[in-house]
Amino acid sequence: MQLNTVAKYTRQNTGAHFLDSGGAYGRIYNNPLPSAFLSINEYGATISVTHLLVQYATIHPLHSQLYKYAITEPDMPWFDIGQSFMEQRGFECAARDNTYNVDNDFDQSFVYEVWTKNECSDWIYDESAVIVVYVHTGCDVRGGYASPIVCTFPESEHVMPLDFLADLYSPDLDDTENELLRVGYSGYPLGQLEGLGYSWLEGSGQSAKFINKETQKVITVFPEYFIY
Numbered sequence: 446m447q448l449n450t451v452a453k454y455t456r457q458n459t460g461a462h463f464l465d466s467g468g469a470y471g472r473i474y475n476n477p478l479p480s481a482f483l484s485i486n487e488y489g490a491t492i493s494v495t496h497l498l499v500q501y502a503t504i505h506p507l508h509s510q511l512y513k514y515a516i517t518e519p520d521m522p523w524f525d526i527g528q529s530f531m532e533q534r535g536f537e538c539a540a541r542d543n544t545y546n547v548d549n550d551f552d553q554s555f556v557y558e559v560w561t562k563n564e565c566s567d568w569i570y571d572e573s574a575v576i577v578v579y580v581h582t583g584c585d586v587r588g589g590y591a592s593p594i595v596c597t598f599p600e601s602e603h604v605m606p607l608d609f610l611a612d613l614y615s616p617d618l619d620d621t622e623n624e625l626l627r628v629g630y631s632g633y634p635l636g637q638l639e640g641l642g643y644s645w646l647e648g649s650g651q652s653a654k655f656i657n658k659e660t661q662k663v664i665t666v667f668p669e670y671f672i673y
Contacts, residue, residue, distance in 0.1 A: 446596075448499050452478055455495040455553065455580050457591035462583070472589060473553050474582040483611060483668040485653045487645035489635040490611035490668035492550045494580060501598050501606060501672055505575055507534070508595035515592075527558070527577050527593050536560035536575065539568035545586045548632055549609035550668075554581040556590065559604055574604040598672075606672050613638060615655075617664035638666065 458474045482496035507530075514530045515521075521529070528538070540559040544551055556579040561571050568574060576596050583589015598605045613626040613634040618641075624630055625637040643655040646663060656663050 446499050446502055446504060448478070448495070450504070451495050451498045451502075451594075454578075454591045454594050455498070455582065457580075457582050459582050459589040459591060462588040470584050472582065472584045474589075479552060481651050483670055484650055485613070485666060485668045486649040487653070490550050490613060491552050492609075492611050492668075492670055494551050494553050494555060497551075497606065498578070498594065498596070501600055502576075502578075502594070502596040503599055505595045505597055507531075507575060511593065511595055523579065523590070523592050524556075527579075531558075531560045531575070531577065535562055537562070539571070539574070543586075544609055545581075547609060550611045551609060554586055555579060556581075557605065569603045569607070571604055576605050600672060602673050608671070608673055610634070612669040612671070613666055614669050615664045615666045617662075 456474050456478060478495055479493040482493050482500065484491045511527065511530050515526050518526055518529070531538070537560065538558050539561045541556070543554060543556045545554040558577040559568050560575045560577060561568050561573070563571055563573060576598065578594045578596065579590045580594070581589055582591045608628060610628045610632065611634070612628050614623055622641060625641070626634040628634060631637045638655060642657040642659055643664065644658065646654040646656040648654050652665050652667050654663055655666050
């Protein structure tokens, strides 16, 4: 998808709902778009939801149809509109969750729904599944969700990217050490890096420098993300 298309949903002004009570801390829709897909700082890696959608998501034909349907239901909340629309077209919701509920490196939360028509025993591999995404653009995660994006992820081996964490990698470490920084090895790559004796030294962007205070070795660390 194009960046300006995705930005309509990841920076959508969702107003000030009573459940989105954190206005004093700022709302995501007031923040500038991230400049890069991945970044790293002293707290670890960050994955831009905006760039994830730009790079890997494709708008489904049902997207425009949903927004035509929404015009006929002006008083219905978006979550209800999405459910009603998909069910009327014979889809069933096979999975639904909020990324807020699990460990993730995303810069903003989102609710995702996997809609299927096939009686597939494992929706993760249903190639005909349709994904509906509601991105959180407010402050308090209980409210402030944008209108939905109806999409697919054709490059993913699954119906959508199901890895919500970024790997870390350093050309200054050997293969065995870098293996420890893979999400497949640990759900907390930064903790593995700290276990090797490294702590953040400087940098906040597409790379950062870490130092081993015992040996004084300085390494450059990059975030990595692989879609499966």
